[in-house]
Amino acid sequence: MCQEVGHAVQLALSRRGLLKAGAGASLAALSLMLGGAPVSALAAPPSTGDGAADFDTRLILLGTAGGPAWFPGSSRHGIASAxxxxDLTYMVDCGDGAARQLATALLSSSPKANPFQLLEPLRALFFTHLHSDHVVDYNNLLLQGWTAGVGRRLPLEVLGPGxxxxxxxxFQVPGQPRAEPEVVFPDAPTPGTVQMTDGIFRAFATDLNDxxxxxxxxxxRTLVSVKDIALPTIPGFRSPNQTPAPDMEPFMVWSDANVRVTATLVEHAPVFPSFAFxxxxxxGxxxxxGDTGPCQNLVRLARNADVLVHEVIDAAWVDALFPPPQDEATQALKHHLLSAHTSIEDAGRIAEQAGAKTLVLSHVIPHNVTDDRLRLASRHYSGRLVPGQDLAHIGVGRRRGAGA
Incomplete structure (x- = not known):
């Protein structure tokens, strides 16, 4: 899961990962762990002049980084897509920097737009799950967006996990038993989207009232309509700790005149609910x-999709965090990391199984994975592959004026 990425880095730095290696190897591993690739090794931000403006439907990758960490030198912002x-915009997740990235994207589409009306086209925001790297800029979107027209044309609808x-x-590892920690806010230890939003309004009540x-x-509060996504009855579901992603059919969560949004549960234990949309x-x-390990629920949801935006983790990076020899505890943590995310090559396999026409790789862990490594997904995928970069615009469906 996302927070385990940071924990893994800390553990590797404090244990034998760096101490037992030579000085040169240690520096190389540290550079890899902390995203310290030279700027020249990072792909330049993509141009928006790739023809996507000629499409009535466009996917914009606002931020393509995964995990709650800053990696100096990376061109990637926190995970978010639009x-x-x-003339309407729909947003998925709201990671670090997402609000400013959205404003940048909308301004590039309409350079003469009034800055006080810039976010009026934002119709709805969907959260895949409530890990911090997917929601940390939500308060910024609301409070800064208040001055930019958010919810003025139509209330901004926000939907996410309950x-x-x-x-x-x-989480236990062999030979290292952990005691039960003190519960954070025991009166509401696992809030959903509605409670999270209420917490933001409470925290910023001084600003709101002023x-x-x-x-x-x-x-x-009158410009935002927030709902927890209600789960349907799912055969075989027992509890979040036993079956966090039971086999299920996609279900309807929202629609308007433009789009119909369906969802399913995906494998990001222990997170629950964790959605794909x-x-x-x-x-098209x-x-x-969302964040997930390989998951048949996602294959079912993405069947014959025009575009599948899939998260990835570089398994070689995880291997570098924990060089051999590995004890049982290290092996358990490594498995935990990989089972909650999808390797580059497995993302290709998932897209191929689903029959998705285009695979876009995003939520990239670590932030400095090169496009060449991301293209390894093509070993198991026969469609169009797009290594995601921030502010990339991708046309969906037919160009304006094209025949059926």
């Missing part, structure tokens, strides 16, 4: 995997 359908319902178990009373702004419009279909 789908533009006609409360987990029970705490996850304490601006409503002194500036006569509309109450921000599919957006279907007249122009785009699927967002």
């Amino acid at each position: 789908l533009q359908v006609g 409360p987990r319902g029970e705490l996850p178990p304490v 601006r409503v009373r002194d500036y006569l702004w509309p109450d921000l 599919r957006f279907d419009s007249e122009q 279909s785009v699927v967002f995997s």
Whole structure:
């Protein structure tokens, strides 16, 4: 899971990973762990002049980095994507820097747009799950977006996981038993999207009251409509700790005149619920995997999709964190890391099984994975492969004026 990436780096740095290697190898491993690739090794931000503007439906990768960490020298911002359908925009996740990236993307589409109306086209925001690297810029989107027209045309609809319902178990490794830690906010230890949003409004009540009373702004709470996604009855589901991603059919979560959004549960234990989303419009279909290990629920959701945006972790990077010899504890943590995410080559396998026409790799772990390594997904995938980069624009469906 996402927080385990940071934990793994700390563990590797404090244990034999660097101490037992030679000085040169240690520096190389440290560079790899901390994303310290030279800037020249990082792909330049993609041009938006690739013809995507000629499509009525466009996918924009706002941020393509995975994990709650900063990697100096990386060109990647926190995970977030936007789908533009006609004149409306739909957003998936809101990682570090996502609000500014969205404003940048919308301004590039409409250079003469009024900055106080820039976010008026933002129709809905969907959270795949509530790990910090997927939601940390949410308060920024709301509070800074308040000045940029968020919710002014139509209320911004926000949908995401509801409360987990029970705490996850304490992760145990052989030979290193851990005691039960103190519960954070025991009265509400696993809040959902509605409670998270209420917490933001409470935390910034001084700002909200000042601006409503002194500036006569509309109450921000009236510009946002927030809902926890209700799960359908799922045969075989027992509890979040036993079956966090039971075999299931995709289910409807939201729709408007432009898009129909369906979802499914995916493998990101111990997170629950952890969703993947599919957006279907007249122009085509785009699927967002969220954070997940290889998962047949996702294959089912992404069947024959025009675009599958899939997360990836570089398994070689994980191997570098934990050089041999490995004890049982290290092996367990390594397995834990990889089972909650999808390797580059497995992402290709998933896209091939689903029959997705285009595979876009995002939520990249670590941040400095090169495009050449991401292209390894093509070993098991016969469609179009796009190594994701921040602010890349990808057309979906037919160009304007093209025949059926």
